[in-house]
Amino acid sequence: MSQPQHDVSLASVYQARRRIAGQAVRTPLVRSHALSERFDAEILLKLETQQPTGAFKLRGAANMIAALIERHGRDALEAGVVTASTGNHGRAVAFAASRLGIAATICLSRLVPANKVAAIEALGAEVRRVGESQDEAFGEVERLVSERGMTLIPPFDDPLIAAGQGTIGLELMEDAPDLDRVIVGLSGGGLLGGIGAAVKAIRPETRITGVSLTHGAAMWESLQAERPVAVEEVASLADSLGGGIGLDNRCTLSLVREVMDDHYQVSEVAIAHAMVDILEHEKLLVEGAAAVGLAALAEHGIQVRGQRVALILSGNGVALETLDRARAMCRR
Template sequence: MSDPVTLHDIYLARQRLAGQAARTPLILSQSLSLRFEAEVYLKLETLQPSGAFKLRGALNKIASLSSEQLERGVTTASTGNHGRAVAWAAKRLGARAVICLSELVPANKVAAIEALGAEARVIGRSQDDAFVEARRLVAEEGMALIEPFDDPLIAAGQGTIGLELMEDLPSLDRAFVGLSGGGLLGGIGRAVKGVNPRATVTGVSMQRGAAMIDSLAAGRPVEVEEEASLADSLGGGIGLDNRCTFALVREVMDDHYRVSEPAIARAMLHFFEQEKMLVEGAAAVGLAAIEEHDIDIRGQKVALIVSGNGVDAETLMRARALIDYPER
């Protein structure tokens, strides 16, 4: 079986994204470097125009569509950031967009999608429920489905983060990447391993509802029950008919950690208080893993993929309360 995503695919994606998605900065965190006796770098996908890394994959996919497909519009199911990215890319390319979301998606992310001119449809209690509506739009209205992760063009678009990372820090020892459907980790892992096979790619998921990790443990894609989390962007299944990312993640990921809600909360508040950054839970899980599991990174050059800024004041208050009153 051929590779679902190659290094060549990622270079082609970068060509499509030129002038569209931002090349985001990689900055050294003085506070984290001092604390962990390492060089800890932050890859700031929070500075994408849509506020998250998802823009890369969405643009790469939508830019590949024919003019006839663009005229019929695009649709997707999303936990928030992908929907926002599809809405942004569709508006840029003049296509109608319908974004299907579950009831677990925070209201601020729904509002951000609508502000970009897309229609947001809230359907059911899971991403799988939302996908039923998206697939109906494909079947009945001929809209193009923009997969959140399980598409080689999506994963290749996210992989451009890995290219930038290795160009800016070719001596990278380890990258910590949030793991959900696998498009982000799979794409980054392919790029990083393609340049430096000795670099370690570490995935991080929330404690419960980690579909990819449960699927890897089972040896096949499995369903999981979604639960509310500060890292809501990491929710959702990987699809029982997963065609791309299950195999990709299994190949490029070296190790994995699950993190608790208090650990995610502490990491979010570190970014807010020490780095002066608004960072959503899914973007803070790399730091959460290092702290909660006491991972020894001394002397290493480490990158944390800070994947998105989709957080509001209410969520930050919940994070603070979780730390101050953990039994509540």
């Protein structure tokens, strides 16, 4: 059998868990009484909102930085690390780098909300606002890598990043080994791909369901085209799901193709209702990308009756004005 192009294995996920201990935390998997009653199923919420940076991204960033130090020594990162981000990955890189005394530069498009920018700056990282899309921000990253010798910590398209996110899958299988379905937001594919790689290796019959935006779903469009494609990035309540997958994608496209069983696209109205529902019934403040699993259940009527289903609440980086906009959409 040929080696998978993505090179993400269960062994690499276990290695990631060892590396990130002490930076990322093991997050709770809790039963939602309200959602379980509503969908006549056991709905479990994976609270990545409880990570020190408020989102799952810390797992991948911490794993990659630690792995690079293991392989090449600390001096290899002397010029600092750099990335482009829609917010959460930048905060994760800034946090992991600061804990190790490594300089970090985070390049962000002007679509990234101000609250996420402030959170990154508070960790001591240099922030550069460049362009109107994540792809444009990556142009600045490439310049800094070329001219200053900085080390790129990509937001998703690397086996080390995906393996770090895959540690969520290990925790799911340990806490709920008979899961029928995991519903995950899909953007660059590191989160879904990593979780799927771990879960499928342990329990192949568990379904991995991806959820994308209705507009600007780069990974889904690329899967349909069977090659990476560029899409127009649009503003969304689920801003963390924006951005392309890279026209030279070398890891996550093949990984997602391998592990994802089905896929749904959700509207802004559905995301708004899901954000508000989670706040009102679970008393959890989540960003739009964290609410898309519930949005898909509600908007598409996914049949989960009698099943055990995990929703990945991926992050809590939501600005109050965004929450106000979601509430206003629910009142229309």
